[in-house]
Amino acid sequence: MKSFSFERAQSPADAAAAAARQPDAKFIAGGTNLLDLMKLEIEVPTHLIDVNGLALDRIEDTEQGGIRIGALMRNTDLAAHERVRSDYGLLSRALLAGASGQLRNKATTAGNLLQRTRCPYFYDTNMACNKRQPGSGCSAIGGFTRQLAVVGVSDACIATNPSDMNVALRALDATVETVKPDGQTRAIPIADFHKLPGDTPHIETALEQGELITAVTLPKPLGGKHIYRKVRDRASYAFALVSVGAVIQPDGTGRFAVGGVAHKPWRVEEAESELSRGAPAVSQRLFADAKPTNENRFKLALTTRALASVVEEART
Amino acid sequence: MKFDTPAATNPIDQLKVVGQPHDRIEGPLKTTGTALYAYEHNLPNQAYGYVVGAGIAKGRIRSMETAEAKRAPGVIAIVTAENAGKLGIGEKNTAKLLGGPEIQHYHQAIALVVAESFEQARAAANLVRVEYQSEKGRFSLNEEKGQGKKPEDGEPDSAVGDFQAGFERAAVKFDAIYHTPDHSHAMMEPHASVAAWDGDKLMVWTSNQMINWGADDLAKTLNINRDSIRLMSPFVGGGFGGKLFLRSDIVLAALGAKAAHRPVKVALQRPLIANNTTHRPATVQRIRIGASQDGKISAIGHESWSGDLEGGQPENAVQQTRFLYAGADRMTQTRLAVLDLPEGNAMRAPGEAPGLMALEIAMDEMAERLEIDPIEFRILNDTQVVPDKPSAPADETDPQAKAGEGGNKDLPFSQRQLTECFRQGAERFGWNKRNPQPAQVRDGRWLVGIGVAAAFRNNQTMDSGARVRLATDGVVTVETDMTDIGTGSYTIIAQTAAEMMGVPLEMVEVRLGDSTYPVSSGSGGQWGGNSSTAGVYAACVKLREAVAQKLGFNADDIEFADSKVRAGNRSLPLKDAAKDGEIVAEDTLEFGDLDKKIHQSTFGAHFVEVGVDSFTGETRIRRMMAVCAAGRILNPKTARSQVIGALTMGAGAALMEELAIDERHGFFANHDLAGYEVPVHADIPHQEVVFLDETDPTSSPMKAKGVGELGICGVGAAVANAIYNATGVRVREYPITLDKLLPEMPDV
Numbered sequence A: 001m002k003s004f005s006f007e008r009a010q011s012p013a014d015a016a017a018a019a020a021r022q023p024d025a026k027f028i029a030g031g032t033n034l035l036d037l038m039k040l041e042i043e044v045p046t047h048l049i050d051v052n053g054l055a056l057d058r059i060e061d062t063e064q065g066g067i068r069i070g071a072l073m074r075n076t077d078l079a080a081h082e083r084v085r086s087d088y089g090l091l092s093r094a095l096l097a098g099a100s101g102q103l104r105n106k107a108t109t110a111g112n113l114l115q116r117t118r119c120p121y122f123y124d125t126n127m128a129c130n131k132r133q134p135g136s137g138c139s140a141i142g143g144f145t146r147q148l149a150v151v152g153v154s155d156a157c158i159a160t161n162p163s164d165m166n167v168a169l170r171a172l173d174a175t176v177e178t179v180k181p182d183g184q185t186r187a188i189p190i191a192d193f194h195k196l197p198g199d200t201p202h203i204e205t206a207l208e209q210g211e212l213i214t215a216v217t218l219p220k221p222l223g224g225k226h227i228y229r230k231v232r233d234r235a236s237y238a239f240a241l242v243s244v245g246a247v248i249q250p251d252g253t254g255r256f257a258v259g260g261v262a263h264k265p266w267r268v269e270e271a272e273s274e275l276s277r278g279a280p281a282v283s284q285r286l287f288a289d290a291k292p293t294n295e296n297r298f299k300l301a302l303t304t305r306a307l308a309s310v311v312e313e314a315r316t
Numbered sequence B: 001m002k003f004d005t006p007a008a009t010n011p012i013d014q015l016k017v018v019g020q021p022h023d024r025i026e027g028p029l030k031t032t033g034t035a036l037y038a039y040e041h042n043l044p045n046q047a048y049g050y051v052v053g054a055g056i057a058k059g060r061i062r063s064m065e066t067a068e069a070k071r072a073p074g075v076i077a078i079v080t081a082e083n084a085g086k087l088g089i090g091e092k093n094t095a096k097l098l099g100g101p102e103i104q105h106y107h108q109a110i111a112l113v114v115a116e117s118f119e120q121a122r123a124a125a126n127l128v129r130v131e132y133q134s135e136k137g138r139f140s141l142n143e144e145k146g147q148g149k150k151p152e153d154g155e156p157d158s159a160v161g162d163f164q165a166g167f168e169r170a171a172v173k174f175d176a177i178y179h180t181p182d183h184s185h186a187m188m189e190p191h192a193s194v195a196a197w198d199g200d201k202l203m204v205w206t207s208n209q210m211i212n213w214g215a216d217d218l219a220k221t222l223n224i225n226r227d228s229i230r231l232m233s234p235f236v237g238g239g240f241g242g243k244l245f246l247r248s249d250i251v252l253a254a255l256g257a258k259a260a261h262r263p264v265k266v267a268l269q270r271p272l273i274a275n276n277t278t279h280r281p282a283t284v285q286r287i288r289i290g291a292s293q294d295g296k297i298s299a300i301g302h303e304s305w306s307g308d309l310e311g312g313q314p315e316n317a318v319q320q321t322r323f324l325y326a327g328a329d330r331m332t333q334t335r336l337a338v339l340d341l342p343e344g345n346a347m348r349a350p351g352e353a354p355g356l357m358a359l360e361i362a363m364d365e366m367a368e369r370l371e372i373d374p375i376e377f378r379i380l381n382d383t384q385v386v387p388d389k390p391s392a393p394a395d396e397t398d399p400q401a402k403a404g405e406g407g408n409k410d411l412p413f414s415q416r417q418l419t420e421c422f423r424q425g426a427e428r429f430g431w432n433k434r435n436p437q438p439a440q441v442r443d444g445r446w447l448v449g450i451g452v453a454a455a456f457r458n459n460q461t462m463d464s465g466a467r468v469r470l471a472t473d474g475v476v477t478v479e480t481d482m483t484d485i486g487t488g489s490y491t492i493i494a495q496t497a498a499e500m501m502g503v504p505l506e507m508v509e510v511r512l513g514d515s516t517y518p519v520s521s522g523s524g525g526q527w528g529g530n531s532s533t534a535g536v537y538a539a540c541v542k543l544r545e546a547v548a549q550k551l552g553f554n555a556d557d558i559e560f561a562d563s564k565v566r567a568g569n570r571s572l573p574l575k576d577a578a579k580d581g582e583i584v585a586e587d588t589l590e591f592g593d594l595d596k597k598i599h600q601s602t603f604g605a606h607f608v609e610v611g612v613d614s615f616t617g618e619t620r621i622r623r624m625m626a627v628c629a630a631g632r633i634l635n636p637k638t639a640r641s642q643v644i645g646a647l648t649m650g651a652g653a654a655l656m657e658e659l660a661i662d663e664r665h666g667f668f669a670n671h672d673l674a675g676y677e678v679p680v681h682a683d684i685p686h687q688e689v690v691f692l693d694e695t696d697p698t699s700s701p702m703k704a705k706g707v708g709e710l711g712i713c714g715v716g717a718a719v720a721n722a723i724y725n726a727t728g729v730r731v732r733e734y735p736i737t738l739d740k741l742l743p744e745m746p747d748v
């Protein structure tokens, strides 16, 4: 870990402005991802801005009938919130399928949105990695890729976004609210928030330098059955091989996003119209441009089967 | 004390303390965080070391730039092969523990940065710039196994009768290849050491299973006198074989302390452990079984290939096949290829653990082919004599001897309750509820199956010494360099001394893991429990003699009980013997060749029920049971802990554990505990352990054997067989992850 300076921000705008003053500044929320990466010198901020005291840790109702989730709300509190449990069960279930109780007590909404990939080569600083060191190459391609992405990949990077929460937010059409260093606020639809790797896998989101996430809003509840199916090699405390976050209506229609397959939570709206034709038809659309490796090709069939399991669960 | 004839009745047989389920005597220290593990020893003026691991698998360091690191805040010294002086290599090490300029494997230590704080050392370590000259390495067992050679040491091969002919002749034949991957010990406590020099005397607190081996090899590596080393390892947070040997943390802490002229502590960073230390090597195994239509095995062959660095050792995966099942025509063969991966070496039940993972699937497959119940098939081929090696010298006067081939007579097992393990387990587990037809039992979306496998591990013994002191207040203190790696050594040693000296457990103090104490068996190969307590027994016999003499008793009919010494109607408090000062006795239990005349093994049967998700192919274990016959159980509570831990580790091997090799770069890519998954609580819902009543007078005066490794032997195959029973999909390549099941699972 490189030495760094530290400050506590007084307000969201103040935090964003402080971050803009120092190009190597980073916000720190729960620290459960950032600190690990700093210890390995994969992240090397020279200045940390603690955003924990900004009163962004609550939920409020929106005029549109939805909810606004504070960026600093802990994953545990979010998952346990009464309105989330009754109206957005998918979000609650996705959160509880992730990490461990201790981690969720620290982890925040914004931190979870921005957690970085778990590609093993990203973590090993002896290995070339375009995400860690732009232009150095991708060691994963041609190597150990069992966990990595099967769709939306590029020649520069085949990493996945490992978050469970993001899968739920994508299926629920969340919007990310931010404040920029100049005080301007904006709302970024979740579909546009996470980027595909392309030639710039180090750029993972639509955020600009210094832009602070203040909240995530969800539109009014969808009803239906909320199911989060996370598939993994062990029963708990593991990242998803694939996961399916779905809201299925009584008439069999629904929407869903898939985790563990791409650089962002993977949702293809057109595929959802195929639901009545069964999981294989849906998968064909979902993975139309898939480029799996020999080691992770199984994720295609696995997603189909996980989807089938979700549809079956919704029926019963 | 020499042990070369079966033990007669002795004070241990009273079982007032030994054999009782006592809590761990050091338990409160552990649960309150006051047991000091290696890294928790704080010395005045100590500094911190951080290890730099090689970034290539094979080649040379072209240049190493340390100037910037040296200038970094807090840095005191940087140790490299260039400035460390001439180093030797430990007898039990294959690769150098401080590499350079030649690199022998990925993450081989090449530098230690010593600084005022851990954080400073870590930051400076990132400033060391190394340029390498990479060489092409051999990283694929599949590719290299053809070049595998017959290892020079041990007994790589065996042959009885004519396997080839026997197999050809057999009415029913089975022939299959199995794969087991590289495994990491993944113990909780990383390898860690704190070293301090006082002139040319070196003190090291470390985390090591074998104090004596460690001290010997440290002396060899540093080229210093063995007597100037004091190695201490009173608490070990798990080892599983990964801490049997001297490792880089010890050597680097010592070199760092020398360079810094201050005590230095070093813990191997978690991401370094998989590649820097040893691992269980992967195997490819071919098993052939020939049997008659009614299920009698006539021919059995087991070949195994593994790899290691030049000069390394094979994984002895054929071991159990020489002992487990009868059959006249037999062969085993072990081949070793050179691989430039990190050093392979022992991990919990080396040999039998991966060997049974293969053999016991093969037995299940063969039983199915024969249409015989898998338990009945095993019982049908049970044997009371070692089938592979009738090696006991022929006794000319014994008429039976002539019956044996080659003039040798059959070598019997001292105890062998394999059939009883299966019968009891079947009864308790509800084996009769198993549907022999696979993929028939459903519970909602789950396919449910039951599997079984035999457990087998040879019993090994090691000479073990101890010193016992009787203090004036009547407290008995045991000192031995034995280690407690979480196994319960403290407790069973205290129980042994309490039984021998007739005092309550609270009156015994146990001091372990210090090279100034008598050399013990150490902890490994499941020999530690039986051997180390036998050493304490021997020392206590001497102490009893000294006490008797001091109190003027005739040693023949003397009895030690209730903190008193009694003979006839004379009775004196034990502590009176130490009235004029502490009495000290020391002895070593030396094992003779009894195990050559009567073979000692431990046996068991594993039962597993799994559910396999019919959609996703995820396997979740529902319940496990182990029935073990392993001599006298010295403490049922600590023994049970050993077995449930072993079952858990076996479940990991079955379902998830695999060091993933990057064959381009030659390293284990998933080198942290996020990438190398081991079971968590949610994976292990219900475990039951049954110990059969057994005492084995041929093993030691304790009449005990090992259980810590027996518990893992066969678990993987029991899980694999349960998965087959649940799904009808046979996977011969561990771990059995869902991607291997899905292609053959029924559509949903």
Ligand SMILES: Cc1cc2nc3c(=O)[nH]c(=O)nc-3n(C[C@H](O)[C@H](O)[C@H](O)COP(=O)(O)OP(=O)(O)OC[C@H]3O[C@@H](n4cnc5c(N)ncnc54)[C@H](O)[C@@H]3O)c2cc1C
Pocket: A026, A027, A028, A029, A030, A031, A032, A033, A034, A035, A036, A051, A071, A072, A097, A098, A099, A100, A103, A106, A107, A108, A109, A110, A111, A112, A113, A114, A115, A162, A163, A164, A165, A211, A212, A213, A214, A237, A238, A239, A240, B674
């Ligand atoms: C062992 C382990 C297991 C895990 N398992 C899972 C799992 O199964 N599933 C899963 O989904 N996750 C898992 N996680 C990841 C975990 O969910 C994330 O670490 C956590 O959500 C990050 O939140 P945080 O608040 O601690 O973020 P931090 O570490 O504080 O920050 C993460 C990033 O977000 C930035 N940031 C923080 N707040 C803001 C803000 N308001 N505006 C702009 N940028 C901000 C930081 O600068 C940093 O770059 C696991 C983590 C660990 C360590």
Ligand code: SF4
Pocket: A117, A119, A120, A121, A122, A128, A129, A130, A131, A132, A137, A138, A139, A140, A141, A156, A157, A158, A159, A201
């Ligand atoms: S897949 Fe992406 S994160 Fe992984 S090594 Fe390649 S560039 Fe880096």
